[in-house]
Amino acid sequence: MRLSIASYLLLIITVCFLIQFQLVRMEEMTHSVKEESEAEEQAREFYELYENIWKDLVYFPVPESTENEEAVVAYENSWMFERTYGGSYGHEGTDLMAGIQKAGYYPVVSISDGVVEKIGWLEKGGWRIGIRSLHDVYFYYAHLSSYAEEFKEGDVIKAGQILGYMGDTGYGVKEGTSGKFDVHLHLGIYIRTEEIRELAVNPYWFLKYLEQSKLRCSY
Numbered sequence: 001m002r003l004s005i006a007s008y009l010l011l012i013i014t015v016c017f018l019i020q021f022q023l024v025r026m027e028e029m030t031h032s033v034k035e036e037s038e039a040e041e042q043a044r045e046f047y048e049l050y051e052n053i054w055k056d057l058v059y060f061p062v063p064e065s066t067e068n069e070e071a072v073v074a075y076e077n078s079w080m081f082e083r084t085y086g087g088s089y090g091h092e093g094t095d096l097m098a099g100i101q102k103a104g105y106y107p108v109v110s111i112s113d114g115v116v117e118k119i120g121w122l123e124k125g126g127w128r129i130g131i132r133s134l135h136d137v138y139f140y141y142a143h144l145s146s147y148a149e150e151f152k153e154g155d156v157i158k159a160g161q162i163l164g165y166m167g168d169t170g171y172g173v174k175e176g177t178s179g180k181f182d183v184h185l186h187l188g189i190y191i192r193t194e195e196i197r198e199l200a201v202n203p204y205w206f207l208k209y210l211e212q213s214k215l216r217c218s219y
């Protein structure tokens with residue numbers, strides 16, 4: 001039986017269509033494999049950055065008092081608890097609450113070596129200081145009543161150095177706003193990747209680990 005030209009053409013078109021369809025499928029499959037490995041790569045990157053935090057930890061941020069055994073701090077795992085100042089959002093940190101509710105009483109020391117990256121007033125954080133560690137971790141100490149010295153950006157900080165004193169500043173545009181909440185230290189820990197410039201991680205477990213590394217201080 002002889003096939004007409006039209007039949008040949010139809011056959012060729014059908015074959016071409018099937019090949020095309022198969023190619024598209026194959027491309028889709030390799031694409032999803034590629035996406036998966038990118039996600040894996042990112043997960044590994046985050047894991048390594050997270051691991052880096054442990055390398056920076058030297059001291060618990062609030063030293064133990066040699067004078068007053070009531071001078072304790074208490075904290076819980078309040079990660080992503082609701083906060084409502086200026087709109088509802090999740091709590092990106094851990095609050096170390098002062099047993100003695102006196103602003104300027106408890107010293108706050110640097111957890112790690114590093115340099116001062118940010119200093120000064122923030123509407124939410126009050127008097128804050130941000131230290132960039134050797135492993136590129138950002139430690140954020142907020143609501144201070146005052147600073148230990150006139151720090152400026154770029155100053156080198158040693159772990160255990162007094163940064164300032166625990167207070168209740170913040171929740172106000174006006175510099176020095178205080179008394180809107182209990183005296184406490186808000187600690188934030190942030191890592192960064194090329195895509196994400198600020199990725200908050202939960203400080204609670206790192207603080208638990210640092211319980212064994214408290215400085216003792218006379219206050």
Ligand SMILES: [Zn+2]
Nearest residue numbers: 093094095186
């Ligand atoms: Zn807080």
